[in-house]
Amino acid sequence: MAMETTGCAVVGGGPAGMMLGLLLARAGVRVTVLEKHGDFLRDFRGDTVHPSTIRLIDELGLGGEFRRLPQSRLKNVVLPVAGGPPVTMGDFDSLRPPYNYIAMMPQWDFLNFLAAAAAEEPSFTLLMSHTATGLVRNGGRVRGVRLRTPDGRQDELLADLVVATDGRHSVLRAAAGLASKEFPVPFDTWWFRLPRYPAETGEVAGLVPAFGPGEALVSLTRTDYYQMGYLAPKGIEARLRAEGVEGFRRRIAALRPDLADRVDAIGSLDDLHWLDVRLDRLQSWHINGLLCIGDAAHAMSPAGGVGINLAIQDAAAAAQYLAPALLRGRVTRADLQAVERRRRLPTVIVQSAQRLMHRAVFGPVMAGKQTRVPAAALFVARHLPAVRRIIPRLIGFGPRPEHAPAFARRAEARPQPYP
Incomplete structure (x- = not known):
């Protein structure tokens, strides 16, 4: 059996995995992304690209190319009113241009865009149709990934670090025995x-x-x-x-x-x-040699549509903290703990907001106790204009938006106007 090696093995070619692969490769880290499917063509995966992510793309010098992708702009959130005109709950025009909208595009276009940018980096490898099946361990540390190749062979990829970005049903977090805290979803x-x-x-x-x-x-x-x-x-x-x-x-x-x-x-x-809507959070996001980010660390509700962008912020923080350690060839538990410490609080804040939405809105609706927009929400939307500005800020950027690491930026990174 062949023993391939890499600096960082990223398992899962979703938004977090592809962004992390791109950022680490721009630092010169040897990074291999494993994606179990043969392409990115899966419908109705999250396709909202929020202002925090668009700003990150601009910082990478990819803004012009991103804006040429087929997309539409989400500018507001509207609440229906029986017998009357709708009420605007959140107006993204209140945000500072050019980050005053959510870009709506098929996720496969976004992932192909990230993959093409990463492929320009000589230290980046993307292996499609490669399925991670378990972890390689040695001396109390994760040393790599067990995988199944496209022709069905069992193989191993050894790495200085494994990062699980394989979603809410993560194979690797299960293999690592990482325990999660589950929250009810109605x-x-x-x-x-x-x-x-x-x-x-x-x-x-x-x-x-x-x-x-x-x-x-x-x-x-x-x-x-x-x-x-x-x-x-449910x-x-x-x-x-x-x-x-x-x-x-x-x-x-x-x-x-x-x-x-x-x-x-x-x-x-x-x-x-x-x-299958789930809301959970790992009690610890890592073990020695393995880090979980994105939905693998914290499955999100679709409420607010923030899951993808929270995962991408995880990737930006992980690249910032881990690239120097990976270039040294030695990633410690302290390095992994630093990433978790940076991203845990914004995760808790967002999930707390989602749990509040579940209890105040979705729970009563699913129980048949509420059949229209709550009166309190309409009152706030009509009479508290500041809230209409705060909500887009929270949805668009979140509690701790990340910037592109300096090593990943390109000189031509300037905001481009939307065509």
């Missing part, structure tokens, strides 16, 4: 698309929720379709499947009568993409 989400007709007006990427007894619907207006998220209580999947596609269409039409004329676009229940 709902799961089913994502799907509905067509948007050319004659329809309305701001592209506007976010509009709708509420019913024991269910909710979120709509993101895209250029030629609506990205829909149906929220229902454990209801068997009931939805028993009702069949016709029953699901009726649910959507009742929540959004204005879209009832196109629910036939849901051809079958196979058109729905189920997300």
Whole structure:
């Protein structure tokens, strides 16, 4: 069996893994990213790129190329009002340009963009269709990753450090025996698309929720379709499947009568993409030789759409702290602890906000006790304009946004206008 070696083995080619690989490679670290799929083409993975991430991309000198990718801009969060005009809860125009919007784009475009930038660095390697299956240990330390190659062979990749970015169902955090603290979540989400007709007006990427007894619907207006998220209580999947596609269409039409004329676009229940919503946090993010970041360290609720960007901030901090140690060829527990210490507090703050949203909004809705936007939320949106500026700041940048490390920046890094 071949024994390949690298400086840092990053397991998981999602946003955190690809960003970490790019940043470390720009420091000159030998880094290998393992991605179990053969491509990045998986629909309805998080596709919001927040201002904190856009600023990081600008600092890397990649802003112009990023803005040329197909995308739309989310500028506000709107609350529906029965019998009246909608109320704006958060207005991203209140943020300082050019970081006054959330970019909406398919995640595969974003990952291909990061992969192309990383491929320009001679110390970067991306191995697609390579599945991590376990850890290589020796002398009380993680020394690498056990993996399965595209042709089914078992192999090992030895590394000075392994970073798990393989998501909420992380194989490596399970292999390491890292314990997590679970928080209750009252709902799961089913994502799907509905067509948007050319004659329809309305701001592209506007976010509009709708509420019913024991269910909710979120709509993101895209250029030629609506990205829909149906929220229902956990454990209801068997009931939805028993009702069949016709029953699901009726649910959507009742929540959004204005879209009832196109629910036939849901051809079958196979058109729905189920997300098992989880909210958890590892008690410790590392063991000797292994660090978990992103969803592997803290699975996030979709509330606020902040999971991807929190993971990318983890990657930026990890690169800042770990690149010098990796270049020395010796990463200590203290180095890993420094990353966790830097990122734990913002994670706790964001997850606390999500838990509050679960209790105040989603819990009552899923229990059938609330069928409309809470009156308190409408009052705040109407009468406290400062909140409309604070919410975009919290969503867009979070409690501790990270900057690109100096070693990863390029001289041409200047904010570019949106075309």
